[in-house]
Amino acid sequence: MIDVTIVVNGETRRASVPPETTLLKLLRENFSLTGAKLGCDVGDCGACTVIVDGMAVNSCLMLAGQANGRSVTTIEGLATRDRLHPIQKAFEDNGALQCGFCGPGAIMATKALFDENSDPNVKDIRDALSGSLCRCTGYTKMIEAVQDAARILRAEAAAKPRQLELSK
């Protein structure tokens, strides 16, 4: 068994697991965070996508030991009690979620995109979503949802009070 300590959605979590445990299994079974899904187990479908130290990764391809000491964000860490994350709202409003199984993975891939690029063009969006397979939506609605969410987030960022100016 190996001991791992991981900050998951801002909370320090610990577990003692067999070394061959993947991060996906750790999240789903030890931490009861079932948002990340098992779709293929070989890093092709992206349904298991979570963000580790700021990077979108396939959690089915990471060992728990590799994730030890790192910070992980899952779909459960996006919304707060007060509101949905704009990405979740945009996916919902644009019909980008049908069966929903690929949803958490695609949404986390989108979050990772926005953390790096707040104004992605369609090519950037396609690139960011290329690791998230969807059999229901045909991707068009997802791309529109990502564009919507980007607009909303940029507007929110622009509306924030300019602290530097005020402190002069």
Added chain:
Amino acid sequence: MADEPKVLERERPVVDEALLRANTDQNLPAVARRESVPDTLVPQARQQTGAVGQRVTRTDARQHGLGQTRYIDDLSLPRMLYARIKRAGIASARIKRIDTSAAEAMPGVMAVLVGSEIPVNSFGPMLQDQPVLADPIVRHAGDGVAAVAAVTEQIANEALEKIVVEYEPLPAVFDPVEAMRDDAHKVHAPASNIYISKVIRKGDVAKGFAKSDHVFEGRFSTQMVEHAPIEPHAAIADWDANGRLTVWATNGRITLARSDLARTLMLPLNRIRAIGTIVGGSFGGKNEISQEPVLALLSKKTGRPVKGVFTRTEEFIATTTRHPFVMEYKTGVTKDGRILARSVQLTLDGGAYCSWTETALGKACILAAGPYRIDNIHCEARAIYTNKTMAGAFRGFGAPQVCFAYESQMDDIAKALGIDPLEIRLRNVFAEGSPSPTGQVLHSVVVKESLLQAAARFGWEARS
């Protein structure tokens, strides 16, 4: 008659006025006010109701976006075990011997199951020709031959390796046309490999061809396709102390599921509860049982709930697929491209078991001539057993395959006659009141309008 109160008025309850005020202390919503009900609830053809065109959000999208939707693999019951099924890995064989003793002896393995233990080892929506676990004949490489339930999936996987199966390889047939020959290996011996056939006849194709200026022949084929839903097939089986079985499954047809479970387990229908949960994609692939009876029997043996989740490999080899078709089209046309006769022969590669083949074959037959006004049609279709993954229901149910054929041939005809591909279709396409190949009179026909609108929108005229 005019004095008779309208049924809807009479049945409307008298509403307590007190209930109409919102209870603000408890933040309860006010009871809905009485709305007037329209005089007629019968929708008129070609008239839109107020609902059409409204923007609607899926009610389950909220949960999906939050990652809160509970699919089968997100569910867990106390003391639950994990099942895995051993796949034959050989396309055609007789099982001579199965030795599960080494697997059973493994710590953590709670039960093992083989085909001979299934009370009634056959199921299927039309023909009950599919075994729950092969015994003794294996008909495709994805056939299950044994199963285990263990305390972890890892132990279950290792237990599968310890099950020893001795096979006597049998001849196999993989091509549907070859499988139709008298000397071909019979997948379900002694029955013929040709297991369903249908013919649709309208008018007289011989006369139609005789009157045609040109006759075109073509052979078209399509490949086997896997639904590949992102969520694999999954199920959980659990018994209660009163001998009632509950099955949670990614199964869209739970009435059929109960029926197949009742049959295979020899259990009265009223002892079976099937819960079809939110599914992560099906597209027709989750229309019948697969592992449910296996899980039920393992659960019965162990006295514990048993969960089974297919691997992605099993999704490809052990779940239904779209039928490969071989299609021969013979079409007679006038020199203006008007279709006078169409004769079609469809050969469906059904794989090892029937599944929903009858429905796919029927639909394909009816749709094979295409959405075109043709007075003389002959369509003959047959489904063939081969030693491959079974073909079953997949959105379209035979329609996509024939569409590929008739539209490809339409383009061939247009090119040969020097007629614009859109124009030749406009000359032939269904109109209001056209009869289908089976004689159904069609209404609300907007094929022409749709084609013209589409052509205008994507600039058909502007092509080079």
Added chain:
Amino acid sequence: MKAFGYVAAKDVGHAVALLGEHGARAKVLAGGTDLLVELKFAAHGLKIVVDISRLAELKGISIIDEGLRIGALATHADIMRSPIIGDMFPALADAAHSIGAVQTRNLGTLGGNLITCVPSMDSGPTLMALDAQVTYADGRGHSQVPLAELFVAPRKTSLGPDGLLTAIIIPKANFAKPAAFQKFGLRKGQALALVNAAAAFWVDQDKNSFVQPRIALGAVAPTVIRAPRAEAFLEGKAITDEVMAEAGRIAATEAKPISDFRASAGYRRDLIAVLTKRALQSAYARASNKVRESVP
């Protein structure tokens, strides 16, 4: 997956010692994107996984005396983002970008891609066209060899059981050598290459001719290969589309592509000719841009 042990290596020496101790029953975990798939499908008989993913000494992309040093643990994402690589070897960034998808590029390492050693590897051809060398550590110490010597056969490198790839070095003489990478797969993303090709050459400005041309091909032989006859043909010739097309045709004859369910050998040969020509054209366009940029 079957059970195995796990150790996070403290440094390169520790990793090499563990690999030496366990031999074939130990495997190196860098990004894990190839290893975990292998472990999930093979009856691996593995005793221990040696996690090197945190070793700082194997990370980084920097200029050293010898040339450009890319640490074995540089991920494909790191390579895509590196300003040095973007400036001097954009073809390397293109190759990295063609691998898998965002998620796999964030974890997958250059070293891992080279060590997995499949003929269709996307990182190999460009490095080979740039005369790359690799450094590695094992029980005997540290060594450096040309990249071509690393590749022995499909999934077999020249490293012993205790060998650990440490860095990839592109010689200083090739800094900013115009190069390009081309890949053809059955999809635009998450696709294995049916054929990939890289080309690099200097331009003699006066004669507008090829200088020190290099062509490397992947997925068309047991390992990534050079196309020496095509290179010899190009050396000194005027740079024209016809010459580049002819080089492509020659390169196609130097490969040994197989027929498999993805493509026939004949189709692959056609692809070699086309991709080689395109790689040459693309490298030439880069060379021309650089000349234009430097003209005041």
